[in-house]
Amino acid sequence: MDSSWKRLSIRPALETILALILSIGTIQAHAADPQQTGQKSKRPNILLIVADDLGYSDLGSYGGEITTPVLDQLAQQGTRYTNFYVSPTCSVTRSMLLSGTDNHVAGLGGMGELLAPNQMGKPGYEGVLNKRVASVAELLQDNGYHTYMAGKWHLGLEPDQIPHARGFERDFSTLVGGGSHFDDGWNVEWQIPKMPYTEDGHPVEKLPKDFYSTKTYTDKTIQFIEEGRQDGKPFFAYMAYTAPHGPLHLPDDWLRRYKNRYDEGWDGIREQRLARMRELGVVDKGVNAADRLYFLPRSTSLAPAARVMQGRKMELYAAMVEYMDDQIGRVFDYLKEIGEYDNTVVIFISDNGAEGNDLRGMVAGQVGTLGFLHAMNNFAENGHNALGRKGTYAEYGPAWAQVSSVPFRLYKGWVAEGGIRSPLIVSGPGVQGTGELNKKAVLHVMDIAPTILELAGIEHPSTYKGREIAPMQGKSWVGMLEGNTQSPRTSDDWLGWELFNNRAIRQGDWKISWLYEPFGTEDWQLFNLAEDPGEQYDLSEKFPEKKKALLALWDEYVKTNGVILGERSPFEKARKTLPDPVPGFDNYPPFRGLEALPYEKLIELMGGSTEEK
């Protein structure tokens, strides 16, 4: 009786307080409401999806044979872009993604794990998302958006550097670059043997037993949206998947989804992709892909068993991509179910090119080191049928990475197009060109933050929480998305990259790049990307003035962003760790048997079994 009385008397008061809170919230939201700036009345939700180490041509809508129906459908609803650039590595891209400015300004002049001695302690080389920038999440959070994150952060480990401290009200994040996708949670880096996770700013003591990265991040995103949607505020959800970053891990029932699909080898798959890309218009007809990397064998020269062994890794990779696509579908289904899909702008990108480096080897290459000990204790299993499961470390290597990168050259870590060109799909309210393929726009990951802010009707401030912050260098795409322009950039605009001392400038169709040997000459080279997207022909001697002009832009890039070339680089010994660029597996001597005989017949004549594929 007593409690009933209290309930009766308190309830109206609570309702009043709630109404007041809601009205304050509404006022706050209206303070930044785009209505005031004459834009759409209801601010859109933003769903920013980032894949980890996904190659340019992996998605079906970009010509890949991997089954990605959800993202293909997204592409049909929105627009695909073929000239979208990111950084060669993940944390560097993420710093630009969230800050809208160059990585050398935002604190990731180099990856935190790989800074050169002369870079340490210098502004822009903090190795974390620094305080010279405000994250797009911080600005959205302050302006009436719910801000959620699930997945990979990789922008700082300290309490004031983690997602919750940088604008995400809800998060379930791994703070480091990569490791097990399962609950054993080992980190690739031996220096931090276990991947640190946070949930809503608090350390996650123990991952749930059924943890699988892609699924859990999806679950959390849906959970955050569901738990926050009652107040009617729009949301910004950052889904930073860790797939298909190595180690290639999958739930058991997905392990053999692509069984034997890749036994034919990388050359055939690469050619088929290129043909589909031409059909789709992603690549212009008549444009050649980069040559097979000189140190890789022609896949048809491999014995059948070797092809199966190599193919298994690509099977795992493909299944990881499809699994991610499937999980993205769950989010879309949920948004449709709650009636928010049509008010959600979806942006899908990869953080860098496909991974062709031997990360496992870099971690555990030397017997007797702590890295080797770490590998020995956590991911030593390499049996063929065990790959993809807990305790294994499979990567698909440069041969398959160049398939994921087709038609481009090289892969993650390098500023060749294969390392920095990413798929980009944008769809949602106000995005024109349903199903269109935009090949004109030259876009950069720095553009995403200003685009999101403009969509949300938020101005980027010059100060944040009492400190001056760097202006955003990216250009908003809103005009382009609405169909007013084809690109936010003119032919005079240019883009620059520098990481691990590899460097590049692109202006219009022209690009200069400096790469360590053996992939480069350790001197500047000039390429015309319109005619030679595979960067096969150095035009330095033919167009010296163009090269000179671009070199001047490089100087400007260094000056503007405070670039400090490192005394050391993880690629400084690439020439010694990779074979010499001389004919070996290359097209010399001519491979006459292939032209003369079917592969099966060839094997049979060699005394092998025709049963061998």
Next chain:
Amino acid sequence: METGNRLTRLLAIFTVLTFILSFSGMTLAVDDGARAYWKGRDGTNVVSFQYLYLDMQASGTQQFDPSMYIYPDSDTEANIFMASWARHITLFNRPSSFALNFTGGSVDVDVNTSLIPPEYLPPGATPGSTFSQSASGYADPTIQLDVNLFGTPPLKSNVDLFNYEPTWTFDAAAMLAVPVGQYDEDKLVNMGLNRWYGRLALPIKYHFGIFNPGQMSSFELTPSVWLFAENDEFLGQNLKNDPMWQIEAHLTNDFTPSFYGSLDLLYRSGFQSEINGVDVGDELDVGNLGFTLNYQTTGNLNIRTTFSSNVFGDSDLDNSILRLQFVYAWNTASENLKRLEKGH
């Protein structure tokens, strides 16, 4: 009347004839073993040498009769050597194996005659003493064919091995023993059975681990039936036996890539004996439990040991079997690969 007495005596004599028969033919004494029906690449040869030590005591009502008299207490020891060769082949486009087994050794039986009526003692045996009989030589060689019916694709190449991840597998196997082993019709204990016999088996496996060295596990169940022709030179009598039903089961698990273990079960029943058209003794009812440990010393050589003892079924027949086995396997393609890797 005389005929009646003769039959009564025979009934008594052969009370447990079934058991001694079950190991008199030495091939019978050996189970298939853990992972016996795992498949190898076509063309793989497997040579095995094994030594078995069998120890058995009959007591109480379960009596052991090495001759024509009733012997309620007896001890038997057997030292058996077995050499086998098996080859994995593809038959009817199914992974199969073909095996030959050659067995030899010796058996020694000691019987305490103190409880035996003097009239039932064999010639030369003294009441209150120990009666002994031995046999040695070759047992009946056997030939066996096993064909997979379901669950395993043809394993003709390394490609097939890479793609091989079995779950359920069903095989059919047939074994035939050729009666050329040592046999003395005046003795109860012999190395051979002096009759044709064979076995039909349906080996079933379920692989529930990851099919990867160090992570493999399996449950194996092999129901089978042994069939025997008549032996009309059994102590001057005609011996017939009902089929012997057998269930062999193993629960195997890899401890490391080169070391696995198994819990083993072997149960046998049936095998009702009939002498001159009259049932004698009881049906067999013996169940053994044991374990196997297998260590792969090199890519080719495995060393295996097993131990088992009867722990259920008829409690009056204690037996234990200890086995030490060396298994050497090779495949030409693998050996060639090794040669190339070694640079010669």
